[in-house]
Amino acid sequence: xxxxxxxxxxxxxxxxxxxxxxxxxxxxxxxxxxxxxxxxxxxxxxxxxxxxxxxxxxxxxxxxxxxxxxxxxxxxxxxxxxxxxxxxxxxxxxxxxxxxxxxxxxxxxxxxxxxxx
Amino acid sequence: xxxxxxxxxxxxxxxxxxxxxxxxxxxxxxxxxxxxxxxxxxxxxxxxxxxxxxxxxxxxxxxxxxxxxxxxxxxxxxxxxxxxxxxxxxxxxxxxxxxxxxxxxxxxxxxxxx
Numbered sequence: 001x002x003x004x005x006x007x008x009x010x011x012x013x014x015x016x017x018x019x020x021x022x023x024x025x026x027x028x029x030x031x032x033x034x035x036x037x038x039x040x041x042x043x044x045x046x047x048x049x050x051x052x053x054x055x056x057x058x059x060x061x062x063x064x065x066x067x068x069x070x071x072x073x074x075x076x077x078x079x080x081x082x083x084x085x086x087x088x089x090x091x092x093x094x095x096x097x098x099x100x101x102x103x104x105x106x107x108x109x110x111x112x113x114x115x116x117x
Numbered sequence: 118x119x120x121x122x123x124x125x126x127x128x129x130x131x132x133x134x135x136x137x138x139x140x141x142x143x144x145x146x147x148x149x150x151x152x153x154x155x156x157x158x159x160x161x162x163x164x165x166x167x168x169x170x171x172x173x174x175x176x177x178x179x180x181x182x183x184x185x186x187x188x189x190x191x192x193x194x195x196x197x198x199x200x201x202x203x204x205x206x207x208x209x210x211x212x213x214x215x216x217x218x219x220x221x222x223x224x225x226x227x228x229x230x231x
Contacts, residue, residue, distance in 0.1 A: 004160070010162060031217060043161070043207060045218040056218055091160065095217070104149055104168055104211070108161035 002026045006092050012115045013082055021077045023092030028066040029095035032075045032089045033106060034067065036060070043091065049075065082116045089113050119144040119210045124224035130198055131230050137194040138225045140182075140208030151190040151209040151219065152182055161207065167191065178202075203229050 005024045013019050023034050034046040047057040049067055070088045075094075079086055090113075093106040124139045142148065152164040165176040172184040182193045191208060208222040 007172045033218070035219075035221075042223050043209075043219075043221040045220065058218070074138050093161075104166065105151075107163075108153070110158075110160040 002092055002107075004092055004107050006090075006109035008112060009110065010113045010115070012117065015084055015116055016081050019079050019082055019114065021079075021090050021092075021114070023075045023077070023109055024073055025075055025092065025094030026096075026107055027065050027073070029094035029096050029107070031055075031095045031106075032067075032069070033095075034077045035091045035093065035108075036088040037091070037111075038085075038088040046077070077116075082114075084116050087114055087116045119148065119212060119220045121133050121208050121210050121220055121222035123206075123208055123225050125221065125228045127228065129228045129230060132200060133197045135194065135196045136198050136227065137192050138208075138227065140191045140193065140222055142189050142191065142208070142210045144189075144210060144212065146212055149180075149211045150175045150184060151211070152176075152180070152191070152193050152223075153209060155205045155207065155224075157204070162216050164193070164206070198227070198229050200229050200231065202227060 007022045032049040035043050037043045045058050047061045048055045064080050068076050089111045091111045092109040096107045122141045122145045130136045132161045150167040153161040154164045155161050161197050165174045167174050167184045180195045182191050184191050205224045205226050207224045209219040
């Protein structure tokens with residue numbers, strides 16, 4: 001069964017450093033997402049991406065964040081200068097074409113735990 | 118804007134007992150509703166969804182949820198839980214008006230005691 005994969009599973013970084021979190025969405029999906037979950041808090045939407053551009057973003061997704069689909073398979077989240085409060089589990093998700101039943105389901109990866117020291 | 122409230126952060130139950138996990142949402146537009154489950158050390162998996170039609174939706178592993186528009190609720194229940202159901206359960210809502218983001222509740226940790 002196709003699945004979303006994420007690497008690394010755990011990333012430890014120093015405050016102020018740049019990190020790139022990587023995701024491989026399901027191959028025929030068109031919509032890609034990043035969410036995060038700070039320990040003990042809700043899963044929060046960060047950004048959605050379609051047709052090589054951001055389609056929606058939250059207030060959390062400020063200038064320190066960026067997303068990219070550098071090739072036909074990867075989808076990355078970059079944090080330019082990490083802060084202590086960026087420590088969280090980051091989930092990537094993807095979904096199929098809208099207008100189909102599969103388009104309403106977002107498939108999630110296992111997450112990357114980011115620890116900022 | 119949508120919001121989701123899961124009233125119980127933790128629910129301990131005995132094996133084979135019935136259980137209901139509560140979810141209420143607020144939205145000014147039509148919505149799609151979802152329950153996701155997160156087993157230990159795994160990602161989020163879709164358990165069931167309400168898009169339209171019958172207000173009672175079922176999963177393949179014995180869970181069901183009922184969309185109640187008047188009470189803005191989408192409670193998840195099963196008549197008999199099993200040890201394998203130990204997980205965190207998240208209710209989520211998505212606007213039916215084009216926005217794609219999911220808005221999640223805080224999650225309910227279901228703990229099954231033998």
